[in-house]
Amino acid sequence: MSARRTAKEELSREAILDTARQLFIENGYEKTSMRQVATALQCSHGAIYYHFKNKADLFQAVVSHDFSKLDLLIDEIMDTDLHSTEKRRAIFLKYIEFGLQNKSHYELMFMLKDQEVQGYLQMHPNQSYEKFADAIYTLTGGAMTIKDMWCLFLSLHGFVSYYCYTSQTYEDVQVLAEGHVDFLMKGM
Amino acid sequence: MSARRTAKEELSREAILDTARQLFIENGYEKTSMRQVATALQCSHGAIYYHFKNKADLFQAVVSHDFSKLDLLIDEIMDTDLHSTEKRRAIFLKYIEFGLQNKSHYELMFMLKDQEVQGYLQMHPNQSYEKFADAIYTLTGGAMTIKDMWCLFLSLHGFVSYYCYTSQTYEDVQVLAEGHVDFLMKGM
DNA sequence: CTTATAATTAACCGGTGTTCAATTAAATTC
DNA sequence: GAATTTAATTGAACACCGGTTAATTATAAG
CATH class of the missing domain: 1.10.357 (Tetracycline Repressor; domain 2)
Structure with missing residues (x-):
């Protein structure tokens, strides 16, 4: 796979949040891994770290919105x-x-x-x-x-x-x- | 350390239960590892498996008693x-x-x-x-x-x-x- | 063409439950 | 009391999974 997606398939902050939200809700904080989120998004787990500092930061973003x-x-x-x-x-x-x-x-x-x-x-x-x-x-x-x-x-x-x-x-x-x-x- | 303890220092089922109970209570099931229990007991983690089939079995034994x-x-x-x-x-x-x-x-x-x-x-x-x-x-x-x-x-x-x-x-x-x-x- | 951006991938490091051959103490037999 | 058997313990090894980092590469923008 290419090292960067085409414009339309670029990973958005919102897309990560939505997928992460779903998984956090489904499995809870501890049983949701960054790799799971990435798999569900069909992206690499490293990519998430471009948008969020770490796992707790991602969780915080999800929850504070909801x-x-x-x-x-x-x-x-x-x-x-x-x-x-x-x-x-x-x-x-x-x-x-x-x-x-x-x-x-x-x-x-x-x-x-x-x-x-x-x-x-x-x-x-x-x-x-x-x-x-x-x-x-x-x-x-x-x-x-x-x-x-x-x-x-x-x-x-x-x-x-x-x-x-x-x-x-x-x-x-x-x-x-x-x-x-x-x-x-x-x-x- | 020797591969088997002397009679008085032998690991008892009760001793494991007591230590495990304490740790389960303190940290919960998921955040308590077999290695932690073993460390607290000052024995090897393998030893526990002689007395209990697995982690869930150990936990079950602790809780059913209480x-x-x-x-x-x-x-x-x-x-x-x-x-x-x-x-x-x-x-x-x-x-x-x-x-x-x-x-x-x-x-x-x-x-x-x-x-x-x-x-x-x-x-x-x-x-x-x-x-x-x-x-x-x-x-x-x-x-x-x-x-x-x-x-x-x-x-x-x-x-x-x-x-x-x-x-x-x-x-x-x-x-x-x-x-x-x-x-x-x-x-x- | 160059630069900033965004993604990939491998790698690091520490952790997990579990298994198992080897070892040693105690118990049993002779 | 010595030899043998049994039981308990060890520690290495296995096969994972976790968060996080960093070098690398491909795209888009300027």
Whole structure:
């Protein structure tokens, strides 16, 4: 193969990010290798190092881009004209969906303590909880205590956290997720 | 060094288990190597293979031993003469206490992603849940659905899982734990 | 034509789980 | 007590895989 691709086939930063994202999400940080990413991109593993300093840097780039997605999803729901109870239900479910469709991101936010990556990522894990709590607080008209909101959050987190460690996708456990959300709303 | 140790310094299965447990707990499954275990034991890495078939087998042996602890704690509560509602509360709280007082064990039991080991291990978390579910089922006189029980379990798991990744001890979050249990019992 | 750019490839270095012939201590037999 | 057998341990070797670097080469741009 030629030592440099033709213009149209040039490796773009975006293409690397997209492929890396997919693999990180699928297999997690540690079980995704630069060589895997390169193979999936059909390029050499060395090429990636032209665009990203190292593996942690690549991961950081992927995650920091996706980090605002959850906030956006919550905003979207808040902007619908659903009834507030339904909005609440939708947010709970969306939270689970997001967590399980971005398992490795979720791990990073709430569960990972890898020092190698930690150095690169100075983010607040509770940032996404704040967004969540604000929304729920608004939707219940302030009728819910801070404490109960935290319990609710932890109970959702339990679902995500558990299924993060299985190979099941969100689609696989969607019905269970809906049941879990119903269970929690019953107690509110 | 001689090719075989003297009788008193012979490598015992128990010694390997104890050292391996410590390392698995400290660093997790994937970041603990057979060579590390051997180094800590001051023996050769080959020696371990005389006592255990392979790494997953060693890990399995460590974890299966520790799993029975939780079952015992539940039995203890069931054998008290508390009222069934109080037993329920006590079991929930004990579950959290166990999880947070054995954070690394808990991680090993419920939060390990390794495919290689999950095959070996998946039986145990489920078995441990069965114990939990049986107890709750008995205490509610069969009034609770299987589904709701699983939700309850996941909601407890959420609490443990979250605080597993903080430096806080069970004592630090005991009040919060009691609140969480109350929150969940309210919804039952 | 020259230069900057972007890709390839080999290589380095350290790590992994696992196997196995060789070795030695202990146990058993004579 | 000596000879033999058995059991436990060693350490080298195997066959990988990992991140990262650097020299090299081919393309595009100026």
